[in-house]
Amino acid sequence: MPEFEPIVGRYVRLNVAGDDCRIHVEEAGRGIPLVCLHTAGADTRQYRHLMCDPAITDHYRVIAFDLPWHGKSNPPLGWRDREYRLTTDLYVETIRAFCRAMALARPVVMGCSMGGRVVLHLALKHPDELRAVIALEGADRVEPYYELDWLHRPDVHGGEVCAAFVSGQVAPQSPDEYRWETLWLYMQSGPGVFKGDLYFYWYDGHFDDRSPKIDTARCPVYLLSGEYDSSCTPERTEATASRIKGSKATVMEGIGHFPMSENPALFRKYILPVLDEIRGTVR
């Protein structure tokens, strides 16, 4: 018998902001839907360890999808003449369109990095559609520290430079095997996609002025950030938590910006109690 992993991949069609999208989706497990959002310039493969962990999949239906332009999801028709730029509204509507297309009832939504930011927007705008949100490496504001133009230009290899920019976001303690797998996804990303995502992460998605309006009684908010994250730092995570009354923040020691993919064994020690708490306390 082949040694199949429990992950099943398929394609789903949905319309987002007038664009017909062919979306790659992977899932494993049964139970409460847990939608997982990948980081900027990456794809669903970051969540493969969660999808192979029975401690999670015995209770949760873990679902991850590649955003348009990412992984095995196509860019929209006419992409050749567009500059990809992710905005808050487009990101929020893409996630909602996906959840509708999959007929998911009040999922838990967990995202990392820009995914960790957008779940806060979801919690603010659409709390009643969600059971809870988990922001991994997600703050309501980060400060840019390099020019995005370096990420997409003909005299610098886009995949190599994107991976090299984020390589220091992996903690030094993380196993080499998973460090380089995490970076491989960045090397495979389409031209200009990481740059287009960072438009949301660094500019359009800031909302520290609105995050205090999130009602955690309607949608619980969990924040988990890695000690070695240099964009969503522990300090920015704690500042975000202080603005979102009732949110719960954890700093994960010895982890960087990609907890689920860079150190899956360590990450599960932090995420399992959160998932257990949601399962046990949130209706």
Add this chain to the structure above:
Amino acid sequence: MINRIRDRVNANAALVRRGQYVSLAFLLGVGEEDYLVTIDKGRVSSVEPRRLATVTGRFTIRAAKTVWDEFWKPVPKRNHHDLWAMLAAGIAKIDGDLLPLMQNLQYFKDVLAAPRPPREG
């Protein structure tokens, strides 16, 4: 530590291969001291103190000596483990023509980290 860069890089065939298109000199600032690091096809030819004011490189990477001392530990503390993390934390600076640095960024990061002893376990 800085004296180890040349031998450590040149003994690492995979790193030299990744840097095979790199032939240039750059300045590495360690506190008040500047060093000229000269690279030829990925191999480090020399690492020498900057002796004359007119000696320079394509780009410069600078940080305090205490920052580099932490950077070169087997498991540096956060903000000190990577050049880009150091930039984000505001404890390192880069100047000059950044194009060759960006074109070979992981190579240069690994050259800088070459003196770092392996972590245990």
